[in-house]
Amino acid sequence: MDSNASPPSSPRSAARGRSPRASGRVTLSDVAQAVGVSAMTVSRALRGERRVDPLLVEKIHAAAERMGYVPDPAARALASQKSTQVLVLVPLLSNTLFVDLIESIHKVLFAAGYHALIGVTHYDRAEEEQLLRTYLPLRPAGLLLTGFDHSPAARKLLADSGIPCVHMMELSAVDQPSQLADQTPCVGFSQAEAGVAITRHLLERGRRRIAFCAGQLDARVMQRAAGWRTVLEQQGLYDPALELLWPRPTSMALGAELLTQALQRDPAIDALFFCNDDIAQGALLEALRRGIPVPERLAITGFNDLPGSDQMLPPLTTVRTPRGAIGAESAQMLLQLIRGELVATPRLDLGYELVVRQSS
Amino acid sequence: MDSNASPPSSPRSAARGRSPRASGRVTLSDVAQAVGVSAMTVSRALRGERRVDPLLVEKIHAAAERMGYVPDPAARALASQKSTQVLVLVPLLSNTLFVDLIESIHKVLFAAGYHALIGVTHYDRAEEEQLLRTYLPLRPAGLLLTGFDHSPAARKLLADSGIPCVHMMELSAVDQPSQLADQTPCVGFSQAEAGVAITRHLLERGRRRIAFCAGQLDARVMQRAAGWRTVLEQQGLYDPALELLWPRPTSMALGAELLTQALQRDPAIDALFFCNDDIAQGALLEALRRGIPVPERLAITGFNDLPGSDQMLPPLTTVRTPRGAIGAESAQMLLQLIRGELVATPRLDLGYELVVRQSS
DNA sequence: CTGTTAGCGCTTTCAA
DNA sequence: TTGAAAGCGCTAACAG
Numbered sequence: 001m002d003s004n005a006s007p008p009s010s011p012r013s014a015a016r017g018r019s020p021r022a023s024g025r026v027t028l029s030d031v032a033q034a035v036g037v038s039a040m041t042v043s044r045a046l047r048g049e050r051r052v053d054p055l056l057v058e059k060i061h062a063a064a065e066r067m068g069y070v071p072d073p074a075a076r077a078l079a080s081q082k083s084t085q086v087l088v089l090v091p092l093l094s095n096t097l098f099v100d101l102i103e104s105i106h107k108v109l110f111a112a113g114y115h116a117l118i119g120v121t122h123y124d125r126a127e128e129e130q131l132l133r134t135y136l137p138l139r140p141a142g143l144l145l146t147g148f149d150h151s152p153a154a155r156k157l158l159a160d161s162g163i164p165c166v167h168m169m170e171l172s173a174v175d176q177p178s179q180l181a182d183q184t185p186c187v188g189f190s191q192a193e194a195g196v197a198i199t200r201h202l203l204e205r206g207r208r209r210i211a212f213c214a215g216q217l218d219a220r221v222m223q224r225a226a227g228w229r230t231v232l233e234q235q236g237l238y239d240p241a242l243e244l245l246w247p248r249p250t251s252m253a254l255g256a257e258l259l260t261q262a263l264q265r266d267p268a269i270d271a272l273f274f275c276n277d278d279i280a281q282g283a284l285l286e287a288l289r290r291g292i293p294v295p296e297r298l299a300i301t302g303f304n305d306l307p308g309s310d311q312m313l314p315p316l317t318t319v320r321t322p323r324g325a326i327g328a329e330s331a332q333m334l335l336q337l338i339r340g341e342l343v344a345t346p347r348l349d350l351g352y353e354l355v356v357r358q359s360s
Numbered sequence: 361m362d363s364n365a366s367p368p369s370s371p372r373s374a375a376r377g378r379s380p381r382a383s384g385r386v387t388l389s390d391v392a393q394a395v396g397v398s399a400m401t402v403s404r405a406l407r408g409e410r411r412v413d414p415l416l417v418e419k420i421h422a423a424a425e426r427m428g429y430v431p432d433p434a435a436r437a438l439a440s441q442k443s444t445q446v447l448v449l450v451p452l453l454s455n456t457l458f459v460d461l462i463e464s465i466h467k468v469l470f471a472a473g474y475h476a477l478i479g480v481t482h483y484d485r486a487e488e489e490q491l492l493r494t495y496l497p498l499r500p501a502g503l504l505l506t507g508f509d510h511s512p513a514a515r516k517l518l519a520d521s522g523i524p525c526v527h528m529m530e531l532s533a534v535d536q537p538s539q540l541a542d543q544t545p546c547v548g549f550s551q552a553e554a555g556v557a558i559t560r561h562l563l564e565r566g567r568r569r570i571a572f573c574a575g576q577l578d579a580r581v582m583q584r585a586a587g588w589r590t591v592l593e594q595q596g597l598y599d600p601a602l603e604l605l606w607p608r609p610t611s612m613a614l615g616a617e618l619l620t621q622a623l624q625r626d627p628a629i630d631a632l633f634f635c636n637d638d639i640a641q642g643a644l645l646e647a648l649r650r651g652i653p654v655p656e657r658l659a660i661t662g663f664n665d666l667p668g669s670d671q672m673l674p675p676l677t678t679v680r681t682p683r684g685a686i687g688a689e690s691a692q693m694l695l696q697l698i699r700g701e702l703v704a705t706p707r708l709d710l711g712y713e714l715v716v717r718q719s720s
Numbered sequence: 721c722t723g724t725t726a727g728c729g730c731t732t733t734c735a736a
Numbered sequence: 737t738t739g740a741a742a743g744c745g746c747t748a749a750c751a752g
Contacts, residue, residue: 019742019743019744020732020733021731021732021733021742021743021744022743022744022745023441023744023745025745027744027745027746028745028746028747029745029746037722037723038722038723038724039723039745039746039747040722040723040724040746040747041721041722041723043746043747044721044722044747047747050721051721051722052721052722053721053722056721056722070497071497071745071746072438072497072744072745072746073434073497073498074433074434074435074437074438074443074498074499074744074745074746075434075438075728075744075745075746075747076745076746076747077434077728077746078432078434078435078438078728078729078730078744078745078746078747079727079728079745079746079747079748080728080746080747080748081383081728081747083434093453093459093462093463094456094459094667096454099453099454099459100454102453103453103480106480115494115495117477118478120463120466134475135475137430137431137432137433138433138434139434251667252667252668252671253670253671256671278667278668281668282668282671285671285672285673288648288673289673307454307611307612307638308612308638308641308642308668310613311612311613311616311642311645312645313645313648313649379726379727379728380727380748380749381726381727381728381747381748381749382727382728382729383728383729385729387728387729387730388729388730388731389729389730397738397739398738398739398740399729399730399731399739400730400731400732400738400739400740401737401738401739403730403731404731404737404738407731411737411738412737412738413737413738416737416738431729431730432728432729432730434728434729434730435728435729435730435731435744436729436730436731437730437744438728438729438730438731438743438744438745438746439729439730439731439732439743439744440730440731440732440744441731441744
């Protein structure tokens with residue numbers, strides 16, 4: 001046979017002009033050729049697989065570095081059916097709570113070579129579902145979702161995808177103490193217990209008519225409400241008129257509004273338990289404006305310990321929620337799931353801390 | 361030839377058991393087979409290319425829908441060297457400013473079939489550079505960056521990538537009014553002019569000793585400072601002692617601290633121009649705590665008109681920045697660049713609005 | 721420990 | 737207007 005014979009043999013090797021479709025980037029086989037090994041070996045070496053000659057590994061790393069090789073995530077995702085993206089869905093970015101959550105997630109994932117793809121649901125199950133439909137085809141390596149409140153279709157998407165998923169901020173219900181807990185991976189704390197703690201604190205301070213004021217009535221807010229209600233019912237102090245629920249988003253202005261409404265509805269109210277610090281801050285300022293002494297005439301408490309709560313007049317009593325830790329631990333747990341490792345505590349309770357300042 | 365003859369012909373067609381590497385998802389050829397056309401036609405039809413029989417288009421859409429076909433972004437990116445991701449880099453998420461920016465970017469991009477990939481630089485050029493290194497290989501369709509302050513290496517990465525890019529929040533410098541402006545695409549407003557406007561307002565209110573108090577000394581803050589300085593110099597009122605610059609992040613607590621420092625340094629100061637609303641709010645609360653009458657004894661102004669500024673005691677005078685519009689217009693401009701369209705105004709000035717409330 | 725082969729699912733290119 | 741062929745850059749699967 002003539003060695004000048006046509007195509008079949010080594011199609012890429014002598015290719016100087018490259019294929020018309022080539023992207024121009026340095027590829028795995030470029031590096032392989034330079035080092036004098038196969039592309040597969042380079043692939044293995046660069047991914048840090050075992051069973052590659054350490055000397056080769058070194059040479060390959062050097063060549064890759066020198067040639068400016070950067071792996072192509074699309075090719076990798078297509079070939080391996082995996083990506084390094086982790087989809088993170090939060091309800092909102094305008095609450096520092098979720099920003100803190102995201103920051104710590106990002107830190108843990110990034111260090112492990114994964115990337116957070118952030119989606120915002122605006123507390124809307126339909127929007128969450130659409131985001132899942134949009135981003136699941138990207139084959140994220142894992143999912144980090146806020147809460148458990150998903151549409152049935154979203155649940156199905158999640159289940160069908162088979163992608164590991166950790167739920168953040170709240171804990172799955174444990175029906176019977178004697179019974180084994182639900183094994184759905186989740187990291188958070190008991191929102192209901194935190195609601196109980198704040199309410200008990202107000203009772204200890206001698207408050208009798210404690211109103212619960214909330215906006216943005218998501219599942220977690222309602223759990224706090226349940227905690228509050230339980231305590232008041234135990235004490236025979238519960239009255240439905242003490243429940244001020246506002247379905248739309250929270251804001252400082254809403255706090256002023258709810259304080260006004262509460263006192264109009266029942267002037268005997270002596271404490272306001274707000275579901276979030278931002279409305280509590282607004283209420284505090286409204287009290288200042290109207291000359292209502294806090295805490296003497298009215299105790300005010302918030303939730304989450306957001307920036308500025310310690311600066312208020314008076315500083316706001318609140319519950320510090322461990323969102324940084326929740327983000328970090330969720331990401332860590334997800335990484336374990338992605339790697340197929342056993343998760344020791346798939347239902348991780350990180351607790352909360354009552355921060356008593358001068359507003360109560 | 362025996363029709364039972366082996367492989368070469370139609371390798372995929374009769375494949376029931378599929379290849380061992382197949383992902384299980386419905387592919388383009390599945391749809392093609394169902395409709396009885398080639399995969400190429402399905403590809404064209406689904407992407408809405410012209411020159412496909414309208415009847416076929418309809419049949420193909422129906423089949424795709426029925427079979428649950430979802431395009432594979434990785435395969436698409438690999439084959440076309442394009443993705444639908446747009447990389448959005450912001451300094452911070454804990455400032456509502458950037459959250460508003462992101463929200464409106466997301467809305468515009470999502471509607472056009474693109475997705476925002478959010479990265480946070482923490483005002484750190486090295487971190488920005490690392491993010492670019494990490495995400496540029498994803499072949500984002502475009503880039504949306506905050507400001508113009510990039511490391512030299514980052515500049516090179518940007519230039520080499522050839523990916524369209526719009527800079528947000530500030531405007532490129534125009535050296536000579538008569539000269540053609542720099543054509544780097546950007547959407548924002550003149551930070552310096554806004555600084556001038558606030559300072560003039562304070563002068564009009566009869567203030568003489570106006571301090572500039574800032575944290576997080578990024579380029580935009582320094583431009584506001586320059587505006588302030590220019591005005592004071594024109595009036596012969598400039599004094600370096602009036603400049604209180606704090607390199608670390610802003611917070612309400614910092615506002616309290618800077619107010620204290622300013623009055624210690626010079627008790628004659630009669631106005632404080634804060635670079636951001638959060639520190640201004642902190643200062644306002646500190647004034648309240650110390651019984652300093654605002655604005656009688658001390659005028660206080662902020663920047664950005666963040667949530668809560670209208671709730672303060674007294675409500676805060678500030679500059680409303682058009683971040684929503686900046687996000688939307690930047691995204692729109694980027695889409696034009698991606699599509700190779702001509703951009704009418706590559707340097708888009710969206711202005712600002714002085715919001716005079718009772719603190720000045 | 722290393723290499724070969726054969727795709728992943730899509731789109732570019734060119735021909736009909 | 738449609739299709740066939742080829743390949744984007746990488747890795748799974750199997751040999752050796």
